[in-house]
Amino acid sequence: MIVKLVLKKGKKISFVILLLLSLFATIEIKAQNKTTTISGLVKDELGLSIPGVNIVEKGTKNSASTDFDGKFSIRVSGTKSELVFSFLGFETLTQSVGQKTNINVVLKSSTSKLDEVIVIGYGTAKKSDLTGSIASISGSDLKKVAVSSVAESMTGRIAGVQVVASEGSPDAEIKIRIRGGGSLTQDSSPLYIVDGFPVNSMSDISPSDVENITVLKDASSTAIYGSRGANGVIIITTKSGKDNKLTVSYNLFLGAKNIANKIDVLNPEDYAKWQYEYSMLKSPTGSTSSYDKYFAPYQTYAGQEAIDWQDRIYGRTGQVQSHDLGIRGGSDKLSYSFNYALYDESAIQIGSDFKRNNLSLNLKSKASDKVDLTFTMRYSNTKIGGSGANEQKEVSSADSRLKHAVQYSPIDIPALTTDDTDEAVSGYLTNPYVAIADTDRDQVRNNFNMLGSFSWKIIDNLQFKSDFGLDTFYYQDYRFYGRSTYYVNNTPPPAYQAKPALVLTDEKNTRFRNANTLNYDFKNIIKSDNHNLKLLLGEEMIGFKSNTVTSAVQGYPVDFTFTQAKNLTSLGVPQSVDNFYAPDDNLLSFFGRLNYDYKNKYLLTGTFRADGSSKFLGDNVWGYFPSVAAAWKISEESFLKEVSWINSLKVRVSYGEAGNNNIPTGQTFQNFVPTVPGAWINGVNSILSASKVMANPDLKWETTVTQNIGLDYGLFKGRLNGSLEYYKNVISDLLLNFPVAGTGYDTQYRNMGENQNVGFEASVNWSAIQKEDYSLNFSFNIGMNKNKVNSLGIMSNFGASSGWASSSIGNDYAINVGQPLGQMYGYKNDGRYEVSDFDYVAGKYVLKTGVANSAGIVSSGSVLPGMMKLKDIDGDGKVDGKDLSIIGNANPKSTGGLVVNSTIYGFDFMAAFNWSYGNDAYNANKIEYTTSADNPSGNYRNLSTEMADGKRWTNLDPTTGLLTTDPTRLQQLNENTTMWSPNMPRFVFSDWAVEDASFLRLNTLTFGYTLPESVSSKLGITKLRFYQTMSNVFVITKYSGPDPEASTRRKTPLTPAVDYSAYPRSRQIVFGLNLNF
Secondary structure, eight states: OHHHHHHHHTOHHHHHHHHHHHHHTTOOOOOOOOOEEEEEEEEOTTSOBOTTOEEEETTSSOEEEOOTTSEEEEEESOTTOEEEEEOTTBOOEEEEOTTOSEEEEEOOBOGGGTTOEEEETTEEEEGGGOOSOEEEEEHHHHHTSOOSOHHHHTTTOSTTEEEEEOSSSTTOOEEEEETTOOOSSSOOOOEEEETTEEESOSTTSOGGGEEEEEEEOSHHHHGGGGGGOTTOEEEEEEOOOOSSSOEEEEEEEEEEEEEOOOOOBOOHHHHHHHHHHHHHHHSTTOOOHHHHTTOOOGGGGTTOOOOOHHHHHHOSOEEEEEEEEEEEEEOSSEEEEEEEEEEEEEOSSTTOEEEEEEEEEEEEEEOSSSEEEEEEEEEEEEEEESSOSOOTTOSOSTTOHHHHHHHSOSSOOTTTSOSOTTTSOTTTOOOHHHHHHTTOEEEEEEEEEEEEEEEEEEETTEEEEEEEEEEEEEEEEEEEEOTTSHHHHHSSOGGGTTSOEEEEEEEEEEEEEEEEEEEEETHHHHOOSSEEEEEEEEEEEEEEEEEEEEEEEEOOOTTOOHHHHHHOGGGSEEEEEEEEEOOOEEEEEEEEEEEEEETTTEEEEEEEEEEEETTSOGGGSEEEEEEEEEEEEGGGSHHHHTOTTEEEEEEEEEEEEEEEOOSOSOOSSOOEEEEOOOTTSTTOOOEEEEOSEEOOTTOOOEEEEEEEEEEEEEETTTTEEEEEEEEEEEEESOEEEEEOTTTTSSEEEEEOOEEEEEEEEEEEEEEEEEOSSEEEEEEEEEEEEEEEEEEBTTBSEEEEOOOTTTTSSOOOEEEETTSOSOEEEEBOEEEEOOGGGEEEETTEEEEOTTSOBOTTTSOSSSOOTTSEEEOOSSOSSBOSGGGOEEEEEOOOSEEEEEEEEEEETTEEEEEEEEEEESOEEEEHHHHHTTOBOTTTTOTTOOOBGGGOTTTSOOOEETTTTEEOOOHHHHHHHTSSOOSOOSBOSSOOOBGGGEEEOOEEEEEEEEEEEEOOHHHHGGGTOSEEEEEEEEEEEEEEESOOSSOTTOOOOOSSTTSOOEESSOOOOEEEEEEEEEEEO
16 A cells, blocks of 8 residues: 555655665564573562563674563573663663573662653753753653644643644644743744754654654753744654664554534524514614515524534534554664554545645664764655635635634525525625635645764764755645635726636745764763763754745636636636745854763753854844753752652753744845736736835844753652743844834834743652552643733834724734733723613613713714623723723633553553633634624624523514614513624624633543453564544533634734634544554
């Protein structure tokens, strides 16, 4: 199957890979002449046997491992042989054979051996020797989580690292923020490093190919990456071959997923009843003509079964499957690792699917005693079908899919509900099926990455290493716009409006990297066991090129579908072809790191990096980023040596600077872009004009200064361990995309302002039970981050608009000096206007003195009973823009996770929780689905059950079938109702739509069973495990929307936590197996 797939892709490199693999796979470890059989038992300090201990005859390739009972048997070459016993979490032991035929050994536990070697910037280090804030996740932990992406598997596992799935579609962006991020208007994502090579995203990496993940959180750890480490660094190391016999692993899971939550809407009778009342409210004469045109009397719809449009659009049972094949092995001279992974998902939304193929090959060769060579190749092909997540680059949010499934009529109404765009009242309703078809899309991502390294041990303790890498990324996007979309009704020239269009994007990015490092250990010079000094010097060059071709084809025949438009582009009118070559992004760096320790008690680390970036000019090209960190291993002091329950105790302090140049290239000089001219240029289809972003030649580095203090501990023989951290990050010279109205430009990138994050983190790992046949372990982490804007340059504040309601709502986020980002800005709700708030004079309602007047906000004319009531903050008697205030905060007070692992007699159990506390969500759905506005028109749109009959204010007297204004009758009709009338001229953002989005989610629940070795060995396999995993099992929250983590207006960090027409999240269950032989 793999060969067919590779050949089908037509990649010549794949043939070479398979040829190499076939050669290396023949390498087998063959036994030498054996004369003695040694058997025995391996136990820990508590007398419990240890299964899986690796036993190697020293100096040979001869190896064995202990069985489930800790027993082993190995044939050795003679009496002079030595056996090396090693196992994760225990100290390695070497035992001479001599004349013995039975050897029983006891391995000592070692807390520092757990995850002992940690991958850091340009090298590795022992966990006990770390001076910075660094956390890691092992590949074995990731293996227990059946997910599609590496990012998703990190959810809730590391303190201070927030992982949020913005929507539920398979291509949805998963946002990762380390310690709150830093930038105001630019992306605050961390730097991703895969096998030493920087990548833009983790989305194209197979989770099954990951050996471990390291997260660098403070600047003393990230400063070695200079300009790219300001928002933290995530280092991913993929699997490689081992010096042992050939091993094959196959992992599989199959499953299904369904929509987790839906939005409740009015039933058919209630829907019709509101349309009846609304038609009279909107008519100057109280006429029901707009209702009578389509509807029967609303009472006739009583008991009629509703059409569940959310179920029809998102109710499909999605299917997922994942296959992963790994072949690894080698000898002491050459090791290899081959991995193929397929992830295939048909999602819950009709027409939505996702498929990813991953292919990787890793070769390591010890060419001589002094030279090591490595080669890594990775290829990924990702196909995304359907409209999927909300596109962040859209001009308007009018084409969001969920809104149509919620607001469409729950009953078939002749001449009103139709999938024929010509017949549809398109200004009011878009059939949900049409909304999906009219925003159809095909995306293909191809990523090819080649890495090579040469390592030369020049002399003792001096090593040179050179890394080379080439990464090519191809992206193709076919974006269809049908006749119901905002794009075709507004963007094309008038002759081509209301006709289907297709926008084709072809993007090619190429990144080349070369890094050269020298490592020297001064132990031969110092010649002292008390002093250790190591030095790293390096140079790095990264060059990035990007070319994007965007073509717009408009004016297709009106009945064209996406497939027809894609295959018959010549039947449309080519409107524009933009072949854009972005200015090159080049980075040249010099860096160094010094590590010193005294008596293995007192540790000191210093780093320095100088980065030169082509994004800046003149004296601003170079940025300089130093850091220093110190640690004290208190547990190594004599006064704690006799304290048996303290195994390790270390205090860390650090200070460092890291840079950020995360802005588009070419902002320091004037750019010209193709533009469709106005009608005054006769016969010219396109001209070059200045871009809408003003150049700024004075741009310079954004700098993050981090101060960190931490405590690492290991207690009770390693059964309780963890860390405590306090940090302060200050980001200065912020790179802001600043509005420059009145200049002829829209924005300009500037260095202005300062932002800070202060926080506390804690992690605890507790081995509650460790017995031979069962165990119970808990891993808990919590992070608390407080953000504050210290300065905005010449300003004290500015506003930002989420844009979900177009211009109906203005700036709904406020950025104020002295306050955090993510503050929601709107009115404060005061319920509704009651009859008692008015005097009824000559058949008209006159607002009483002292009652705030919200006219102009909630009404086009005078306010009336039943309208939304807003608070008068400034006390001037009227509600206007002066009464806007801070009404919500998207920042959580704390986030964290809890992972429970347990085993018992071959069964295993894992539950992973994550939570967020104290954050608000902006429930824009709640506003739109409770409002029948003038623009966009509320005619014939359904509402959510927040506005159900008996809850909403009504002016309809059911006894007469007419509207009433009589005060007594209105009070009687609304005696038990609590909501205002949905009839409003526009959407209004008030604190009623701001909700507590705190939650506790059981993100993953896994049950597994591993066959006993006595059984699996008879089958000729090493290990066979069956498991079941459930994802998004439940969520405990007060939030009334479908999901408290939804964030659909995420184009800028200024407008987080807006829940508007998000692709619904699903609940998944899969069944799988892990097979090794």
